[in-house]
Amino acid sequence: xxxxxxxxxxxxxxxxxxxxxxxxxxxxxxxxxxxxxxxxxxxxxxxxxxxxxxxxxxxxxxxxxxxxxxxxxxxxxxxxxxxxxxxxxxxxxxxxxxxxxxxxxxxxxxxxxxxxxxxxxxxxxxxxxxxxxxxxxxxxxxxxxxxxxxxxxxxxxxxxxx
Amino acid sequence: xxxxxxxxxxxxxxxxxxxxxxxxxxxxxxxxxxxxxxxxxxxxxxxxxxxxxxxxxxxxxxxxxxxxxxxxxxxxxxxxxxxxxxxxxxxxxxxxxxxxxxxxxxxxxxxxxxxxxxxxxxxxxxxxxxxxxxxxxxxxxxxxxxxxxxxxxxxxxxxxxxxxxxxxxxxxxxxxxxxxxxxxxxxxxxxxxxxxxxxxxxxxxxxxxxxxxxxxxxxxxxxxxxxxxxxxxxxxxxxxxxxxxxxxxxxxxxxxxxxxxxxxxxxxxxxxxxxxxxxxxxxxxxxxxxxxxxxxxxxxxxxxxxxxxxxxxxxxxxxxxxxxxxxxxxxxxxxxxxxxxxxxxxxxxxxxxxxxxxxxxxxxxxxxxxxxxxxxxxxxxxxxxxxxxxxxxxxxxxxxxxxxxxxxxxxxxxxxxxxxxxxxxxxxxxxxxxxxxxxxxxxxxxxxxxxxxxxxxxxxxxxxxxxxxxxxxxxxxxxxxxxxxxxxxxxxxxxxxxxxxxxxxxxxxxxxxxxxxxxxxxxxxxxxxxxxxxxxxxxxxxxxxxxxxxxxxxxxxxxxxxxxxxxxxxxxxxxxxxxxxxxxxxxxxxxxxxxxxxxxxxxxxxxxxxxxxxxxxxxxxxxxxxxxxxxxxxxxxxxxxxxxxxxxxxxxxxxxxxxxxxxxxxxxxxxxxxxxxxxxxxxxxxxxxxxxxxxxxxxxxxxxxxxxxxxxxxxxxxxxxxxxxxxxxxxxxxxxxxxxxxxxxxxxxxxxxxxxxxxxxxxxxxxxxxx
Numbered sequence: 006x007x008x009x010x011x012x013x014x015x016x017x018x019x020x021x022x023x024x025x026x027x028x029x030x031x032x033x034x035x036x037x038x039x040x041x042x043x044x045x046x047x048x049x050x051x052x053x054x055x056x057x058x059x060x061x062x063x064x065x066x067x068x069x070x071x072x073x074x075x076x077x078x079x080x081x082x083x084x085x086x087x088x089x090x091x092x093x094x095x096x097x098x099x100x101x102x103x104x105x106x107x108x109x110x111x112x113x114x115x116x117x118x119x120x121x122x123x124x125x126x127x128x129x130x131x132x133x134x135x136x137x138x139x140x141x142x143x144x145x146x147x148x149x150x151x152x153x154x155x156x157x158x159x160x161x162x163x164x165x166x167x
Numbered sequence: 168x169x170x171x172x173x174x175x176x177x178x179x180x181x182x183x184x185x186x187x188x189x190x191x192x193x194x195x196x197x198x199x200x201x202x203x204x205x206x207x208x209x210x211x212x213x214x215x216x217x218x219x220x221x222x223x224x225x226x227x228x229x230x231x232x233x234x235x236x237x238x239x240x241x242x243x244x245x246x247x248x249x250x251x252x253x254x255x256x257x258x259x260x261x262x263x264x265x266x267x268x269x270x271x272x273x274x275x276x277x278x279x280x281x282x283x284x285x286x287x288x289x290x291x292x293x294x295x296x297x298x299x300x301x302x303x304x305x306x307x308x309x310x311x312x313x314x315x316x317x318x319x320x321x322x323x324x325x326x327x328x329x330x331x332x333x334x335x336x337x338x339x340x341x342x343x344x345x346x347x348x349x350x351x352x353x354x355x356x357x358x359x360x361x362x363x364x365x366x367x368x369x370x371x372x373x374x375x376x377x378x379x380x381x382x383x384x385x386x387x388x389x390x391x392x393x394x395x396x397x398x399x400x401x402x403x404x405x406x407x408x409x410x411x412x413x414x415x416x417x418x419x420x421x422x423x424x425x426x427x428x429x430x431x432x433x434x435x436x437x438x439x440x441x442x443x444x445x446x447x448x449x450x451x452x453x454x455x456x457x458x459x460x461x462x463x464x465x466x467x468x469x470x471x472x473x474x475x476x477x478x479x480x481x482x483x484x485x486x487x488x489x490x491x492x493x494x495x496x497x498x499x500x501x502x503x504x505x506x507x508x509x510x511x512x513x514x515x516x517x518x519x520x521x522x523x524x525x526x527x528x529x530x531x532x533x534x535x536x537x538x539x540x541x542x543x544x545x546x547x548x549x550x551x552x553x554x555x556x557x558x559x560x561x562x563x564x565x566x567x568x569x570x571x572x573x574x575x576x577x578x579x580x581x582x583x584x585x586x587x588x589x590x591x592x593x594x595x596x597x598x599x600x601x602x603x604x605x606x607x608x609x610x611x612x613x614x615x616x617x618x619x620x621x622x623x624x625x626x627x628x629x630x631x632x633x634x635x636x637x638x639x640x641x642x643x644x645x646x647x648x649x650x651x652x653x654x655x656x657x658x659x660x661x662x663x664x665x666x667x668x669x670x671x672x673x674x675x676x677x678x679x680x681x682x683x684x685x686x687x688x689x690x691x692x693x694x695x696x697x698x699x700x701x702x703x704x705x706x707x708x709x710x711x712x713x714x715x716x717x718x719x720x721x722x723x724x725x726x727x728x729x730x731x732x733x734x735x736x737x738x739x740x741x742x743x744x745x746x747x748x749x750x751x752x753x754x755x756x757x758x759x760x761x762x763x764x765x766x767x768x769x770x771x772x773x774x775x776x777x778x779x780x781x782x783x784x785x786x787x788x789x790x791x792x793x794x795x796x797x798x799x800x801x802x803x804x805x806x807x808x809x810x811x812x813x814x815x816x817x818x819x820x821x822x823x824x825x826x827x828x829x830x831x832x833x834x835x836x837x838x839x840x841x842x843x844x845x846x847x848x849x850x851x852x853x854x855x856x857x858x859x860x861x862x863x864x865x866x867x868x869x870x871x872x873x874x875x876x877x878x879x880x881x882x883x884x885x886x887x888x889x890x891x892x893x894x895x896x897x898x899x900x901x902x903x904x905x906x907x908x909x910x911x912x913x914x915x916x917x918x919x920x921x922x923x924x925x926x927x928x929x930x931x932x933x934x935x936x937x938x
Contacts, residue, residue: 041203042196044417046368047449051859054368082196091195099190102825105833106652107193108200108368108417136867140859142366142418143652144829145836146866147873 012075016040017084025071031057031064034071035081042083042111046140053139056112056119057081063119065138082111085118093156093163094118103152105143113139117153125164127157179732180665181887184825187657188671189415189650201388201414202372202446209374210239212435212445213295215285215302216454220489220852221311221324221524222277227304229285235301237294240439242286243302244274252430253397254492269490271401271430277306278326279489279526280853281454288435288443311524313852315463315486318521326489327522333487334495336502338516338781340574346478346513350469354550358466358542360901360919362486362847363459363531363840364862369417370452375432376442378410382682383433386412390419390649391689392681394426402433409433413679416690419651420837421530422456424691425492450857457492457529458847460485460520462501464542468550469513474564476550481505481542483518485535488527494520496623497528501535503785506574507543508585508617509565514574516781524852530691532837536618537898541919544614544902548909558906559589562615573789576782581890582880584817585615585791591876592795592815599797600810606803609810610911613795614899619786620693620891621884624773630698631685634663634706635763636714638756640734640749642669643763644676648687648699653893654826655695659703661822662886666707667714668731669748685765693891696822697787698768700886705766713762717755721746788883790890792816794835794899800911802930805923807843807908809869812900815876819883819890830896831875838900840864846920 011024016035025034032055035043043066046054050068057066058080086092091099094114104110113136120127120135127135132153133146141149192198217224229241251268273284285302289295311326312318318331327333347353373387383404385395392411399409416423428445435443447455462485469478483501487494498520505516531537551561567573569583593613602609622628632646644663650656660674678684687699711731718736719726722744730739737745755762776783797811814831821827844863848855856862881888901919908926909915914933916925 041199044200044369045202045446046370047859049449049858049860051449052368082194085195087195088191088197091191095191095194098194099186102184102187102190102654102829104187104190104193105654105829106367106369106416106418107189107198108652110193111196114194133867140366140368140864140866142368142420142837142864143833145832145834145873146870147832148825148829149867150872 010072012072014075014079015077016079017081027072029071031066031069031071031074035066040081043081044108044111053112053116054109056115056139058115058119061119061122063116082114085114093159094153097152097156097159101148101152101155103144103148109139109141113141113149121157121160125157125161178665180661180671181822182820182824184823185661185671187654187826188660188676189657198415200369200417201374201386204374204386206374206376206442209442209444210288210290210439211292211295212286212288212431212443213299214283214431214451215287215299216281217273217277217284217306219277219306219308220280221309222306223309224273224275224277225305225307227284227302229302231303232287232298232301235294235298237290238287238298239290239441240288240435241298241302242272242434242438243284244270244272247271247434248403250401250403252401253394253426254490271434279524286431286435288439311852313523313525313849315484315521315523318523326524327491331522332519333491333522334498334520336498336518336781337779338502338505338514338574339779341513343478343480343513343515347469349477351472352553353467353469354546354553355465355467356546356549356917357463358545358917359461359463360538360541361461362526362849363845364453364847365420365422365531366862366864367418367420367422370447370449371423371427371455372446373428373432374442374444375436377436377440382408382410383436384410384412385429385432386414387429388416388423389413390416390423390651390691392647392649392679393686393689394429395681397426398429398433401430402437411681413649416649416651419690420532421534421691424530424689425457427456449859453857454854457488457527459531460494460497460528460538462538464538466542466546468546470550470554472554474554474556474561476509476511476565478513479506479511481516485518485520486525486528487520487522488525489522490527492527492529494528497535501539502781503575504536504539504617505543507540508567508615508791510567510571511574525849526854532894533898534894540614540616540898541902541905544899545905545915548906559593562589575776575785577784580788580884582817582882583791584878584880585793587878588791588793588815588817589613589615592793592813595813595874595876596795596797596811603799606801607799608802608911609797609799610907611797612903612906612910613793614902614906615793616895616899617789617791618895618898619789621697621770621787622692622694624771624784624787625775627772628688628694628698628770629767630687630702631765631767632659632687632699632702632706633685633763633765634703634710636710636752638752640673640752642667642674644674644703645684646678646687646699646703647681647684648695649679649690651690653830654823655690658696658700658822658826662700662703663707666704666711669734693893693895696889697885697891698770700822700889701768702766704886705768706764709764709766713760714751714755717758717760718746718751721754788890790816790892790895792895792899794903796903796907798904798907798911800908800926802912805926807921807926809839809871809904812871813874813876814896815878816892816895817878817880817890818892819885820879820881820887821877822889824877827877827892828875830892832873834896835873835900836865836870838897839870839904841919842901842904843920
């Protein structure tokens with residue numbers, strides 16, 4: 006049998022414990038723990054649907070072993086906001102119609118947040134580059150660029166108030 | 168034909184880019200997809216696939232796999248009843264067309280690479296994967312055929328039927344001989360297109376269980392909940408013992424139109440009597456569902472010097488792959504679309520769909536109409552060039568106009584705004600871009616199209632929708648329609664809100680359950696808004712009449728004097744004489760007024776077309792429009808960059824303009840991949856592009872900002888005069904890009920995709936000819 010270990014993961018600000026074998030990916034672990042907002046699209050790091058933030062930077066959770074992120078801050082799209090208190094990216098994706106089938110949306114929002122953590126004032130090329138690892142088959146990306154640009158402005162305005 | 172809206176209704180919800188009802192859940196990760204459901208005691212399933220495209224299964228032994236601890240069930244071909252998997256066109260009329268079945272699991276003959284050999288259900292996915300390796304089988308190679316032309320030759324290996332021809336389609340109009348005799352010039356070319364993968368981001372997935380009534384429930388990502396009938400037939404249970412419960416679908420594009428995981432789940436749940444979950448890997452998905460048909464299309468056009476088309480002769484050959492699936496219908500669509508949105512008095516079309524040992528081909532957004540457009544719009548540019556005429560002017564002289572007859576001999580039902588769409592799209596290209604570097608050549612291209620919305624009229628299509636009002640003034644819509652991401656259900660909400668004078672937030676839509684939501688038919692064929700939108704509109708309009716009548720009685724006026732808006736009922740012109748909507752609903756409840764309505768919408772029903780001439784009605788109606796692009800081609804590397812991409816479409820009436828733009832933008836991206844980079848490659852039937860690192864779709868780095876121009880003739884057969892836009896948005900994109908590349912480099916690449924290698928070769932051949 007594969008070696009197993011009980012580890013504590015910090016997911017969306019809460020500590021959760023799971024017993025996992027060494028080969029278990031973060032994607033499998035998160036979904037197995039009920040975080041099904043993290044989507045599986047290819048399990049090969051090609052599509053970006055499974056992206057989550059680890060200490061603020063987007064990673065493909067399908068390529069990350071769960072054992073390697075113990076103690077680090079893991080944030081899924083659900084950890085950014087909810088329907089009552091949406092994150093500016095979530096609000097902008099909804100307002101602009103950037104989510105169609107919605108399956109790639111959690112990964113796109115996470116990748117956009119990762120970029121905004123480093124670069125709060127992105128231009129269109131910055132946005133394109135940041136989302137280059139996230140495939141979307143519905144939108145053609147036009148409204149996605151618009152949503153990320155809108156969210157960046159909203160976050161800057163909000164940041165400016167504080 | 169179009170139903171008129173009540174005279175006292177102005178649009179308050181329809182035509183507005185409202186935030187879709189499904190958006191908050193999708194953007195916060197709260198929306199459950201079919202793969203997000205689990206049940207206690209659930210088993211995990213896998214499909215073992217044949218690693219050969221043409222072979223005989225000599226033996227298969229699953230005993231070692233069955234003996235593995237944690238394996239609940241292994242099924243092979245001999246374990247299943249002698250029935251076929253459902254592969255014919257799905258629908259509510261149960262019209263069976265031909266024997267198109269495929270064994271659920273291979274019994275003796277493997278006909279395509281990846282054909283399922285065995286099903287495994289185990290306690291964990293790891294165990295199921297281990298068990299797959301323990302299944303012992305022997306495949307004996309059998310000569311196969313991998314090219315439709317080769318499959319037609321005498322002595323070719325037979326894959327299906329007696330001669331591999333799985334469908335033929337003719338169109339005959341006028342006198343083709345006289346037409347060519349009258350021509351001043353004849354142009355002939357052959358255009359080819361490739362296998363294309365849907366590549367929805369959500370792989371096929373489902374969860375099945377048997378409930379307390381012995382009903383097999385299947386929660387599944389599908390475009391078609393009506394498959395419950397075919398699944399029941401395949402596993403040998405009555406239709407009322409299979410229930411499909413959909414979920415928000417993570418993309419479809421025709422790839423979840425056929426049955427995918429459902430039959431496997433149903434047999435495993437029936438055998439184990441435990442919940443079973445099956446999720447395809449990406450490679451399973453690529454191997455597990457049909458692709459877009461490659462077409463080889465030879466176009467021969469006769470024209471007069473003034474640009475009038477006198478004759479068109481078209482020969483089409485489609486690769487159907489190893490099983491029939493929807494090939495006959497795709498071929499029919501292609502043949503009907505063959506002349507495009509142009510007046511052709513003398514027409515001859517012969518099409519064939521031919522079986523090979525390649526992956527089977529079936530529905531894909533555009534459904535044959537897209538392939539035809541690739542040919543007719545490139546041909547239009549070639550003919551214009553041969554005439555020395557401007558390519559827009561040449562088209563202008565041949566556009567079908569409102570009120571004219573289709574090539575199938577029936578009048579067009581709606582407005583034809585092709586010319587407006589082409590002109591608007593071209594104008595929006597603006598000033599030509601500067602070449603970004605010395606080796607870059609700028610080119611422009613446009614394509615117009617005619618693409619159906621609604622199903623083939625001899626399928627006698629219907630759709631049902633129920634609308635009800637709760638006593639607190641909230642609204643419930645129930646309809647079986649599946650939502651594959653285009654905003655199908657949110658549009659129903661806007662329609663109901665419009666007619667009942669409430670907000671979209673006041674409406675909840677229950678959908679996609681074959682047992683408890685009224686059957687709405689498939690989300691395919693650009694029919695969901697047309698069909699279910701009309702049913703919703705009818706139900707809501709009836710309900711509205713009852714509510715208005717009750718309000719009029721309270722106000723002491725005639726019903727025609729009452730309107731409803733802003734969650735109030737009021738007398739028109741006397742806003743002070745009003746009551747809250749919720750109070751009106753309570754009055755109705757107290758009086759026993761029926762506060763719900765179930766409506767059925769019926770598309771036009773016709774008999775099939777004449778098989779010898781193709782004359783007769785095929786579709787309810789058509790959408791018209793155009794796409795224009797500007798590209799930069801690097802003549803040294805052959806790389807094509809799309810700089811501008813503009814869709815102009817007459818959608819009749821946009822119910823939600825943001826959703827319409829979403830279709831146009833997404834269609835632009837899929838069409839761009841179709842033109843430039845995407846190809847499912849098979850070598851002797853074996854898939855050599857099994858992942859997203861080999862199958863290359865446009866990314867955020869490749870797509871320009873797409874511009875949408877929405878025209879509204881209000882002439883369509885859908886609710887409030889809407890037409891359909893789901894498929895039409897994609898159809899003209901690839902030929903527009905092909906025409907732009909030809910414009911840039913002065914020669915044409917006749918094969919899609921237009922890869923850098925093909926561009927460089929075409930330039931080299933042109934220079935070779937010139938030197």
